Amino acid sequence: MATAAVLTGVGTPLELREDVEVEAPRAGEVRLRTGASGVCHSDLSVQNGTIPLPTPIVLGHEGAGIVEEVGEGVTRVAPGDHVVLSFVPNCGDCYFCTRGQGYLCEKSAMQLMGGLLDGTTRFSSAGAPLHQMAMCGTFSSETIVPEISCVKIPDDVPLKVAALIGCGVLTGVGAALNTADIHEGDTVAVLGCGGVGLNVIQAARIAGAAEVVAVDMFDSKLEMAEEFGATRRVKAGTDDPSSVITAATGGRLADTVFEVIGLEATMNQAMDLARQGGEVVLVGVPRMDVFLNLNAALTFLYMAKTVKGCWYGSTNVGEDVPKLLDLYRDGKLKLDELISREIGVGEVNEAFAAMEGGEVARSVINYEAG
Numbered sequence: 001m002a003t004a005a006v007l008t009g010v011g012t013p014l015e016l017r018e019d020v021e022v023e024a025p026r027a028g029e030v031r032l033r034t035g036a037s038g039v040c041h042s043d044l045s046v047q048n049g050t051i052p053l054p055t056p057i058v059l060g061h062e063g064a065g066i067v068e069e070v071g072e073g074v075t076r077v078a079p080g081d082h083v084v085l086s087f088v089p090n091c092g093d094c095y096f097c098t099r100g101q102g103y104l105c106e107k108s109a110m111q112l113m114g115g116l117l118d119g120t121t122r123f124s125s126a127g128a129p130l131h132q133m134a135m136c137g138t139f140s141s142e143t144i145v146p147e148i149s150c151v152k153i154p155d156d157v158p159l160k161v162a163a164l165i166g167c168g169v170l171t172g173v174g175a176a177l178n179t180a181d182i183h184e185g186d187t188v189a190v191l192g193c194g195g196v197g198l199n200v201i202q203a204a205r206i207a208g209a210a211e212v213v214a215v216d217m218f219d220s221k222l223e224m225a226e227e228f229g230a231t232r233r234v235k236a237g238t239d240d241p242s243s244v245i246t247a248a249t250g251g252r253l254a255d256t257v258f259e260v261i262g263l264e265a266t267m268n269q270a271m272d273l274a275r276q277g278g279e280v281v282l283v284g285v286p287r288m289d290v291f292l293n294l295n296a297a298l299t300f301l302y303m304a305k306t307v308k309g310c311w312y313g314s315t316n317v318g319e320d321v322p323k324l325l326d327l328y329r330d331g332k333l334k335l336d337e338l339i340s341r342e343i344g345v346g347e348v349n350e351a352f353a354a355m356e357g358g359e360v361a362r363s364v365i366n367y368e369a370g
């Protein structure tokens, strides 16, 4: 039996279930003792209906743990291995994986069905099956995942830090280092300074940005943004980002603008804050009915702007996880500082409220703390 936080319907609080049955791993699958799971905005977005997934479902997709048992044919990992979960499985063989676009792996096609690779689930509670977010389901003390969702890491990496790598760090750092094309001395603007945005900020500095303008509606987040390397702050709703960016660039506007919130208004605003020939990187996940309001001629021809969608930091997890761990060990990437609170799996609803209230960079469920 596992203990899990379960979403039974859109708009309802998560329920703590202590009776969750976890089937044995099938071929190509792994049983994982979850060590830790971050609480990401995408989890909240499933709860509030922004991201459509079937219910009932075990949320959680930013996790790390220890392999307990492997199914038939598993070769990538063995019992006892510590792993980061990739919220996009990475088969290594498909069209996308073989051309360096592992974040689009064809094996992720079933993800919106809320099951594993074959669409079926391994969790059940009170006799009814439970779906599983992103083939992870890390709001459960134990889970079954595809082996191709596992990235082996050294045993000495704290699992609460490893968990954050699984989504917020790979996405945010990848947005700046992989998706965007930041040059030495650039001016970058980051709209939204949460768990993902703070990683965009620190990686933009690693990429050479001289100015990073942080935009958020909470002073607490803007303070965190400065700790992560932002050089200027804009309080959304009070200050005008365009005048701050204009001042930073002699009127040219930003070389690269990242939207890391997922709102229609800020996605459109991001387009306006990029300079002629500049780029906009969309990281925040909006509702399915959001459209951008762009003038084709002005935006793309006369202003020659580029818009890039950033799915999972355009990452190839096999290469990027070790790279991020090296940066962390060298003191170049702040990861411990992302953990504002350690919580139990029964406190995810409070963690959602803390996230919406601007109180935390990340809340992390620490299963190891007992």
Ligand code: PAD
Pocket (backbone or CB within 6 Å): 040, 041, 042, 045, 167, 168, 171, 191, 192, 193, 194, 195, 196, 197, 215, 216, 217, 218, 221, 236, 260, 261, 262, 263, 266, 282, 283, 284, 285, 286, 310, 311, 312, 313, 355, 356, 358, 361
């Ligand atoms: P978060 O809630 O920790 O951070 C969002 C930040 O935006 C908070 O600091 C808010 O205060 C701030 N904010 C909200 N509204 C506004 C506004 N109108 N103006 C300025 N600031 C505002 O979320 P997160 O960092 O975990 O996730 C951010 C988004 O990224 C979210 O949409 C999530 O679903 C998405 C995401 N995308 C991927 C991907 O692969 N593209 C991966 C992971 C998360």
Ligand code: ZN
Pocket (backbone or CB within 6 Å): 040, 041, 042, 043, 061, 062, 167, 168
């Ligand atoms: Zn996430």
